[in-house]
Amino acid sequence: MMKFAIIFIQIIVLYGIYLIGEEIRTLFRLPLPGSIIGFLLLFTALMLKIYPLRWIESGAHFLLAFLSLYFIPATVGAMEYGEVFTGKGVWLIAIVLVSTLITMAVSGLLSQWASRSADQRRGS
Amino acid sequence: MDVVLLSLLFAGMTITAYLLLNSLYFKYRWTLLTPVLTTTTIIIILLLLFDVSYEQYMLGGQWIGSFLGPAVVALAVPLYKQRDLLIQNLWPVALGVISGAFVGMASGLLLAKTFRFSEELILTVLPKSLTSPVAMQLADGFGGIPSLAAVFVMVAGFSGVIFGSWLMKLLGIDSPIGRGIGLGSSAHGLGTAMAFEYGPEDGSMSSVAMTLCAVVGSFLGPALVWLFF
Known part of the structure; x- marks a missing residue:
């Protein structure tokens, strides 16, 4: 029971950080999503040891365990855009496919090259 | 009722x-x-x-x-727990993530523009290589269609999972860092699940790349939109 209370409170804290992020976004008219601002706030607070990990860890794990649930209501909205994929829109699927593979190739090759050249410099 | x-x-x-x-x-x-x-x-x-x-x-x-917003905030926790892996591999991760976030958005934008799709649809496709919750919020901010953005995110994820192992073999991407960052930067959550099948190091790398790409993409996306529209 205690464990659930802790998870519940920590989720409320996460919600609070998100709302702070949204508030900052509106206040400074930033193009960043409020959730990313909240993410950066929490990450910075954890790194600087301002906020201890154990005060947020179980809530975050619980919330992330069901991450894909939260965007299902949005993906269901695709039912209203069926006509996009009839006709020319089908090409968008091919575009996304090609673009995804280019992205994987570039980021995979560059990071592998960078890590190997770093290893060589270290002499290993 | x-x-x-x-x-x-x-x-x-x-x-x-x-x-x-x-x-x-x-x-x-x-x-x-x-x-x-x-x-x-x-x-x-x-x-x-x-x-x-x-x-x-x-x-x-x-x-x-x-719950989407708070869940994105919660992503800070797994990233924080992998900070040692991140710091040890800072240069390869930074290079892979920044190039991945940039190429992921720019290539989608240029291809969709070449095929003369409407501005609304281009802005919807733009964040497709980022994790869904962030992609949807970005698409919304750009003036795209969030629910369709989530569909394109899924198409990207499936593309990566279906053709990823073939592509990486072809290009000689055979290290946990290369595979993990390649999958995480292009195919987000679905790619990360696949990376874990290669091994725990691939998986951790992929989840770090996925989260960082979402952050980098949130900065790059608005800049690209401002440049092109």
């Missing part, structure tokens, strides 16, 4: 279907059984069958959707 009751029904229906299909996925671990895909399909079929509009469904759906 009462609005509150109807909302509860739709929210309950979504959660129940998700939990059932999620356990089905964990039983067989087959990519096509990814819970977002199966749950979405079943709910769309149910709504069409009972002649319920999306607007009515969202009375309950929005309750569930409201």
Whole structure:
């Protein structure tokens, strides 16, 4: 029971950080999503040891365990855009496919090259 | 029927279907059984069958959707726990993530522009290599269509999972860092699940790359939109 209370409170804290992020976004008219601002706030607070990990860890794990649930209501909205994929829109699927593979190739090759050249410099 | 009751029904229906299909996925671990895909399909079929509009469904759906923002904030926790891996590999991670976030957005934008798609659709495709919750919020901010953005995110994920192992073999990407960052930067959550099948180091790298790409993409995306539109 205690464990659930802790998870519940920590989720409320996460919600609070998100709302702070949204508030900052509106206040400074930033193009960043409020959730990313909240993410950066929490990450910075954890790194600087301002906020201890154990005060947020179980809530975050619980919330992330069901991450894909939260965007299902949005993906269901695709039912209203069926006509996009009839006709020319089908090409968008091919575009996304090609673009995804280019992205994987570039980021995979560059990071592998960078890590190997770093290893060589270290002499290993 | 009462609005509150109807909302509860739709929210309950979504959660129940998700939990059932999620356990089905964990039983067989087959990519096509990814819970977002199966749950979405079943709910769309149910709504069409009972002649319920999306607007009515969202009375309950929005309750569930409201967890998206806090969930993105929560991503800071797994990233923080992998900070040692991140710091040890700072240069390869930074290079892979920044190039991945940039190429992911720019290539989609240029291809869609070449094929003369409407501005609204281009802005919807733009964040497709980022994790869904962030991609949807970005698409919304750009003036794209968030629910379609989530569909393109899924298409990107499936493309990466289906062709990833072939492509990486072809290009000689055979280290945990190369595979993990390649998959995480291009195919986000689905790619990360696949990276874990290569090994725990691939998986951790992929999840670090996925999270950092979402952050970098949130800065780069608006800049690209400002440049091109």
